[in-house]
Amino acid sequence: MTDSTAGSRTALIAELQETMFRLMRVQRQVAEKAFAPMGLRPVQAFALALVGEEATYPKELAHQLDAPPSVVSVLIGDLEERGLLTRALDPNDRRRVRIELTPDGRRTLGAIQDAWLAATAASMERLTSEDLETLVRIQKTLLEG
Numbered sequence: 001m002t003d004s005t006a007g008s009r010t011a012l013i014a015e016l017q018e019t020m021f022r023l024m025r026v027q028r029q030v031a032e033k034a035f036a037p038m039g040l041r042p043v044q045a046f047a048l049a050l051v052g053e054e055a056t057y058p059k060e061l062a063h064q065l066d067a068p069p070s071v072v073s074v075l076i077g078d079l080e081e082r083g084l085l086t087r088a089l090d091p092n093d094r095r096r097v098r099i100e101l102t103p104d105g106r107r108t109l110g111a112i113q114d115a116w117l118a119a120t121a122a123s124m125e126r127l128t129s130e131d132l133e134t135l136v137r138i139q140k141t142l143l144e145g
Contacts, residue, residue, distance in 0.1 A: 034119040038111060045112045047075055048084060048101065052109045056098050084108055
């Protein structure tokens with residue numbers, strides 16, 4: 001790789017980094033609008049999705065959210081108060097507490113997924129099908145690493 005090619009690549013990566021941060025901010029605003037009708041903040045919606053997929057214990061949820069256990073405890077309490085989550089002793093290790101979606105939590109998670117799909121579809125309207133295929137391929141490649 002020549003110096004000019006390396007410089008060009010570095011400049012492209014820097015531009016990508018900048019646009020990714022801007023995209024993250026925009027996606028957060030989109031999420032706020034999408035979940036507001038359900039009375040949920042994006043972090044609450046994300047927490048429900050994680051519990052629905054893989055996070056069975058508060059410690060796992062804290063790790064996935066990259067949040068301190070005290071913050072996650074308040075978050076779980078809020079969602080439990082709304083009837084979306086339950087806490088119960090783990091039958092295999094009664095020293096641990098499991099978190100699970102309630103039936104209302106599962107319905108809400110379905111509504112979250114529908115709202116996010118609609119919001120994502122709206123934000124992707126300007127892309128062609130070829131653009132979307134390329135974007136999906138690129139994202140999958142990045143996730144493999």
